[in-house]
Amino acid sequence: MSYRMSFPDVWRRAATYVDKLLKGAEPAALPVEQPTKCELVINFKTAQALGLTIPSTVLFQADEVRGSWLRVGGKQWPELEINVMRMR
Numbered sequence: 001m002s003y004r005m006s007f008p009d010v011w012r013r014a015a016t017y018v019d020k021l022l023k024g025a026e027p028a029a030l031p032v033e034q035p036t037k038c039e040l041v042i043n044f045k046t047a048q049a050l051g052l053t054i055p056s057t058v059l060f061q062a063d064e065v066r067g068s069w070l071r072v073g074g075k076q077w078p079e080l081e082i083n084v085m086r087m088r
Contacts, residue, residue, distance in 0.1 A: 001040065001041070001042050001043075001047075001054075001058075001062075002040075002041050002043075003038040003039065003040055003041070004038065004039055004041055005035035005037070005038060005039075006035065006037040006038065006039050009035065009036065009037045010035060013033060013035075017030060039063035039064060040061065040062045040063050040064075041062065041063065041064045041065075041066065042054060042058070042059065042062045042064070042065045042066070042067075043066045043067050044059075044065055044066065044067030045066070045067030046067065047067070048067070
C-alpha cells in the first residue's frame, strides 16, 4: 500500500501556473505548491506474497488496486492494473 499524488490534480495545477506565466506573471513571484490530493494504491500481488490479508473495506476505499486475480463485486478481474470503483 502506498499513497501517491493525484496526477490529474498536478496537471491542473501546472496548467494554472502556465496560464499565469503566459499572462505575464513573474516566475519568482509564483508560490511553490505541494500536492493536496493523494491516492491510495494497493499492490495486491505483493500483499499476497507477503502473506498479508487486505480487508475488503480497504480495497474498496483504494483509488487503484494492482496485481493478481482479484474478486470485486462478484466479478473476477484479470492480472492487470485496475481501478476500483468507490462504493459510496
